[in-house]
Amino acid sequence: MSFSRNDRILRVGRGKGFPMDPGADVEAAFASVIADAxxxxxxxxxxxxxxxxxxxxxxxxxxxxxxxARNGPSGAGLVVLMRHSDEVTAAVLKLSDRERLREGAVAAMMVADLRKAVLAVLPYLPEE
Incomplete structure (x- = not known):
C-alpha cells in the first residue's frame, strides 16, 4: 500500500537538544551491568x-x-530476575543510586538470622 501525495510529511526539527544529565546515561550501561550480574x-x-x-x-x-549484553530485560523480566538474583537486584539499585536500600535490607536480614541463631541456642544455655 502506498501513501497518497496528500499525506503529511514529517521532518525532524533542527533546534537545540534537550539537555541531559550526564549521570543519567543509564541506558548505555544497563545491558552490560545486567549481563555481568x-x-x-x-x-x-x-x-x-x-x-x-x-x-x-x-x-x-x-x-x-x-x-x-546486546539487550537488557524488559520491566517484567527484570522484576522476575530481581526476585531470583541478589546480584541483579544489587545492580539495579546501584544503577539507580539506591545502594543504601540494599545495605539496609542486608543489615535487616543479618539481624533476623542472628535472632534465629540466638533463639535456637537459648534452650541449651544453663540457667544462672
Missing part, C-alpha cells in the same frame, strides 16, 4: 540460559542476548 549468579552455560528462560518466561535466544 546474570553471569555472576547464573553463569552462561546453555543449562543456565534455559533456567533463566523458564524463570522469566522469555525465549532462550532473548536470554542469550541479555547475557551477551
Amino acid at each position: 546474570l553471569r555472576k549468579d547464573f553463569g552462561d552455560a546453555p543449562a543456565h540460559v534455559k533456567h533463566i528462560a523458564r524463570l522469566t518466561g522469555a525465549n532462550a535466544r532473548t536470554v542469550q542476548n541479555w547475557l551477551q
Whole structure:
C-alpha cells in the first residue's frame, strides 16, 4: 500500500537538544551491568540460559542476548530476575543510586538470622 501525495510529511526539527544529565546515561550501561550480574549468579552455560528462560518466561535466544549484553530485560523480566538474583537486584539499585536500600535490607536480614541463631541456642544455655 502506498501513501497518497496528500499525506503529511514529517521532518525532524533542527533546534537545540534537550539537555541531559550526564549521570543519567543509564541506558548505555544497563545491558552490560545486567549481563555481568546474570553471569555472576547464573553463569552462561546453555543449562543456565534455559533456567533463566523458564524463570522469566522469555525465549532462550532473548536470554542469550541479555547475557551477551546486546539487550537488557524488559520491566517484567527484570522484576522476575530481581526476585531470583541478589546480584541483579544489587545492580539495579546501584544503577539507580539506591545502594543504601540494599545495605539496609542486608543489615535487616543479618539481624533476623542472628535472632534465629540466638533463639535456637537459648534452650541449651544453663540457667544462672
